[in-house]
Amino acid sequence: MSTRxxxxxxxxxxAPVFIVMTLLVFIPLAQGISYSFTNMNQYNMGNQFLPPSYEWIGLKNYSDLFGTIFQPKSVFRDVLVQTAIWTFVNVFFHFTLGLFLALLLNRKIKGRxxxxxxLMVPWAVPSFVGAFAWQWMYNDKYGLFNLVLKNLGLPAVPWLGDSFWAMFSAILVNVWIGIPFMMVTLLGGLQSIPESLYEAARIDGATWWQQLKNxxxxxxxxxxxTATTLGxxxxxxxxxxxxxxxxxxxxxxxxxxxxxxxxxAFRNWNLGIASTYGVVILSVLIVFTLxxxxxxxANANEGVYY
Known part of the structure; x- marks a missing residue:
């Protein structure tokens, strides 16, 4: 019997995988996209007693959303900027600190x-457990950080009560959680580089910085x-x-x-607008996926280096 x-x-x-994916991913995804073209909210979404009465409004949600970007007080613009800051700062420190730790652990040191x-503990601990622990440490009166500052004679910091410090606090937690993944990934890449290249470089008199750079x-x-894109x-x-x-x-x-x-979606019950945000998020993630x-x-084409 042939392979064909x-x-x-x-x-x-x-077939089972496709059926499950259709029920759990594709159908809800299609519904979410369709809801973004409606004015669905808590009053017209319908329930077991009343039929849904929301209407198709086309691209109005998108025009309202993107039309506010250049207004003086645009929540959508602020959220976009905060998302960009959040993503850039986190990934920057994930990579730089992860690379630094990977370089250290790639050396032959005692107790490596x-x-x-x-260093793998932040990644092994569930993120919500780590978040609750950090939230306790950020407490204004009884948190670890402000107690230490108080003992040092320094003023307390409003970790979660000030705009700047709140974003700083959230980024700090996410950096702490995300560094191990970047460290392990980069460490694997470092260990795949042939040692003979470094030996030849040292014979030629190359410094540590020159070896790192070249x-x-x-x-x-x-x-x-690849690791940065996933991050x-x-x-x-x-x-x-x-x-x-x-x-x-x-x-x-x-x-x-x-x-x-x-x-x-779940506090203001503006499901149409929430679905529009979801489509925007999906669009950005599709770009990153491509x-x-x-x-x-590119990695497959450059595999000859290893």
């Missing part, structure tokens, strides 16, 4: 295995590009840290797109 005749077996095994295990970073580029996607869509640490406050100063979409595919293709 047996192809139906693969479709049989794929113990250090690796300890050997480590160029050969680490495919791994770093951007995950950080852009990170909901739980913002929601559990600051709740988007004070006064929306730490809201990002995903948390504001949640607020519109870029990620290009990165994977």
């Amino acid at each position: 005749n047996n192809a139906w077996i693969a479709y049989v095994f794929l 295995g113990i250090y690796r295990m300890l 050997i480590t970073l160029p050969l680490l580029k495919p791994v770093a590009a 951007i996607i995950w950080t852009f869509n990170m909901f739980n840290i913002i929601y559990l640490i600051t709740g988007g406050g004070p006064v929306h100063s730490t809201e990002i797109l995903v948390t504001y979409a949640y607020r519109e 870029f990620y595919r290009r990165v994977l293709k």
Whole structure:
């Protein structure tokens, strides 16, 4: 029996996955996109006693959303800027600190295995557990940080009560959680670089900085590009840290797109607007996904370096 005749077996095994994905992903996704073209809210969404009465309004939600970007007080513009700041700052420190720790752990130092295990703790602990622990440490009166500042004779910091410090606090928690992934990924890339290249460089009199610039970073580029792209996607869509640490406050100063979409949907019950935010988020993530595919293709082409 030819392979072509047996192809139906693969479709049989794929059918359950496709059915589950259709029920859990594709149908809700299509519904969410369709809701973004309606004025659905808590009053017209319908329930078990009343039929839905929301109306199709076309692109009005999108025009209202993007039409406020240039207004003096635009929540959408502020949320977009805060999302960009949140994503850039987090990924920047994920990469720089992760690379620094990976370079340290790639050296032959005593107790390297113990250090690796300890540095993996933030990644191993569930994010919501870590968020609750950090939230307690940020408490104005009884938190660890302000108690230490008080003992040092320094004024207390309103970690979650000030716009700047609230964003700083949320970023600090997310950096703490995200560094281990970047560290482990980059460490794997470092260990795949042939040691013979460094030996030849040292024989030629190359300094540590020259080895880093001309050997480590160029050969680490495919791994770093992939890890950074994944980090951007995950950080852009990170909901739980913002929601559990600051709740988007004070006064929306730490809201990002995903948390504001949640607020519109389940607090303000503006489901049409919330769905519009969801489509915007989806569009941005699709762009990043396409870029990620290009990165994977580039990595495959550069695999000859390893």
